[in-house]
Amino acid sequence: MERRRRTEILINGNKNVAATLAQQILAKYEVKTIEKPNNGLVMVKVRETAKNSLFYLGEVFVTECKVEISGYIGFGILKGHEPELAYHLAVVDAAYNAQLPETERWNEVLLKEEAAIHEQRKNSFMKILKTKVNFETMDV
Amino acid sequence: MGYVAVKGGTIAIEESIKRLKYERLKKGVVLDIGRIEAGLRGLIDQVMSESSLYDETLAALAIKHAEGNLEEAVFLLRAYRSTLPRKHYSQIVNTKDMSIERRISASFKDIPGGQILGATTDYTHRLLDFDLMEETDEDAVNWLSAYEKEMLDEVDEKHFGKLPKVSDYLRKEGLFSECVMDNTEPDDVTRKSLTFPSTRSQRLQVLTRGQTGAVTSLAYAVIRGYGSLHPTVGELRVGYLPVYIDSPFHSFNREDDAYYIGEIKATEVEMLIPETVEIGDGKKEIKFEIGYGLCFGQNETKAIAMGILDNSLEKGNRDYPTGDEEFVLYHIDSVESTGFISHLKLPHYVTFQSKLDIVRKSKSKQEM
Numbered sequence: 001m002e003r004r005r006r007t008e009i010l011i012n013g014n015k016n017v018a019a020t021l022a023q024q025i026l027a028k029y030e031v032k033t034i035e036k037p038n039n040g041l042v043m044v045k046v047r048e049t050a051k052n053s054l055f056y057l058g059e060v061f062v063t064e065c066k067v068e069i070s071g072y073i074g075f076g077i078l079k080g081h082e083p084e085l086a087y088h089l090a091v092v093d094a095a096y097n098a099q100l101p102e103t104e105r106w107n108e109v110l111l112k113e114e115a116a117i118h119e120q121r122k123n124s125f126m127k128i129l130k131t132k133v134n135f136e137t138m139d140v
Numbered sequence: 141m142g143y144v145a146v147k148g149g150t151i152a153i154e155e156s157i158k159r160l161k162y163e164r165l166k167k168g169v170v171l172d173i174g175r176i177e178a179g180l181r182g183l184i185d186q187v188m189s190e191s192s193l194y195d196e197t198l199a200a201l202a203i204k205h206a207e208g209n210l211e212e213a214v215f216l217l218r219a220y221r222s223t224l225p226r227k228h229y230s231q232i233v234n235t236k237d238m239s240i241e242r243r244i245s246a247s248f249k250d251i252p253g254g255q256i257l258g259a260t261t262d263y264t265h266r267l268l269d270f271d272l273m274e275e276t277d278e279d280a281v282n283w284l285s286a287y288e289k290e291m292l293d294e295v296d297e298k299h300f301g302k303l304p305k306v307s308d309y310l311r312k313e314g315l316f317s318e319c320v321m322d323n324t325e326p327d328d329v330t331r332k333s334l335t336f337p338s339t340r341s342q343r344l345q346v347l348t349r350g351q352t353g354a355v356t357s358l359a360y361a362v363i364r365g366y367g368s369l370h371p372t373v374g375e376l377r378v379g380y381l382p383v384y385i386d387s388p389f390h391s392f393n394r395e396d397d398a399y400y401i402g403e404i405k406a407t408e409v410e411m412l413i414p415e416t417v418e419i420g421d422g423k424k425e426i427k428f429e430i431g432y433g434l435c436f437g438q439n440e441t442k443a444i445a446m447g448i449l450d451n452s453l454e455k456g457n458r459d460y461p462t463g464d465e466e467f468v469l470y471h472i473d474s475v476e477s478t479g480f481i482s483h484l485k486l487p488h489y490v491t492f493q494s495k496l497d498i499v500r501k502s503k504s505k506q507e508m
Contacts (some may be wrong), residue, residue: 008403040224041226041227049432053439058194062401073389081197
């Protein structure tokens with residue numbers, strides 16, 4: 001699974017998923033920490049829709065971490081102070097970059113979690129849709 | 141009187157700081173950060189927006205530290221932000237990707253996707269709810285449980301929280317001019333000081349991190365007569381924007397190689413401003429312009445005000461102070477304005493004494 005999609009699932013989903021996948025790698029391979037989880041900023045660049053130009057909206061506080069497995073670097077980054085999850089994301093990323101055989105079996109877990117996120121978001125949006133205005137035209 | 145250098149006050153300052161802590165703790169009750177995050181959403185959003193730093197927990201901590209003093213909380217966060225490295229820039233965030241929680245238009249009744257009120261105080265009676273005096277955590281859990289059980293209508297999977305922009309719909313009708321994509325790298329006022337004439341990216345950045353009250357007051361002045369705009373809210377949306385960064389290890393990145401870092405809550409507003417334009421042969425027609433507002437959190441009044449000031453500054457009519465970019469942009473930043481005004485209470489003994497000396501000298505000359 002591509003990185004964009006799997007990081008969405010691992011960050012939006014249950015934190016245990018990233019922990020479980022990372023644990024499979026940590027139990028079997030030597031994982032070297034290059035950069036311990038630490039805090040920093042990501043500047044958000046946006047496109048405004050009046051003139052279609054770009055500007056900086058502000059910065060997001062993040063935690064990031066770098067690890068290495070067999071010469072392959074893994075990078076974990078997410079919003080907020082989340083050192084444990086950042087580390088697990090980095091381990092999972094390194095496992096994919098190193099094309100470790102374990103990653104071939106992860107699709108099923110990730111797709112299941114993605115479906116759960118989808119269901120939860122759908123329910124949440126359905127709640128929001130209850131606030132949709134149903135206009136009635138009056139006879140004057 | 142000559143210049144006299146003085147020192148001292150260290151013990152008094154230490155005791156003053158202790159006194160500040162006493163004021164925060166004197167009732168023997170400590171505010172829990174989680175409770176601030178859970179219950180002070182409006183304040184947190186305002187602090188994040190004005191400090192230009194997105195993190196609910198840090199904002200809650202700043203609010204606790206500052207005892208709810210907004211300008212102090214913003215100052216604390218700005219100061220903390222300056223200690224952190226900026227490690228990455230996001231990919232371009234497109235607000236069409238916003239997961240909508242609220243979306244309305246004051247200009248058009250029928251908009252694609254409909255008017256979704258979401259969570260708003262717009263239609264509430266402003267009657268103080270005294271029942272909240274007795275509200276407990278258990279009450280909250282019970283209410284949430286009942287809310288979860290309410291029946292839901294099936295939703296069209298196609299939309300699923302992402303709705304088309306009202307302005308796109310109007311552009312198709314030819315009511316707006318088409319704008320080509322402008323990919324000019326934005327300026328960053330936190331790295332390079334604002335200069336005049338300002339660029340559009342500088343203006344929008346200063347407006348989005350502006351003090352809510354200042355931005356709102358100046359926009360109000362535009363409508364009241366110290367400006368020439370008659371705007372309407374074309375679209376206001378509140379929701380979550382996904383943020384991605386490119387891989388820091390590759391110079392060329394495929395879209396699927398991006399790292400997702402999470403979502404940020406934001407308010408976006410497109411103000412519709414009618415403008416009479418010459419179309420030749422002495423004929424005129426009315427076209428619409430957009431004033432643009434976007435800020436962290438659910439800060440609707442500020443986003444609307446930002447849209448009004450954006451258009452006012454784009455026009456740059458110096459007949460009005462609100463068309464003067466130097467007047468607007470130099471005075472709406474919370475830390476700059478509150479910092480300058482509040483510094484006036486710090487010792488100015490030498491400055492004031494020198495002024496006093498001048499007055500005394502001129503008086504004694506007059507008496508001679």
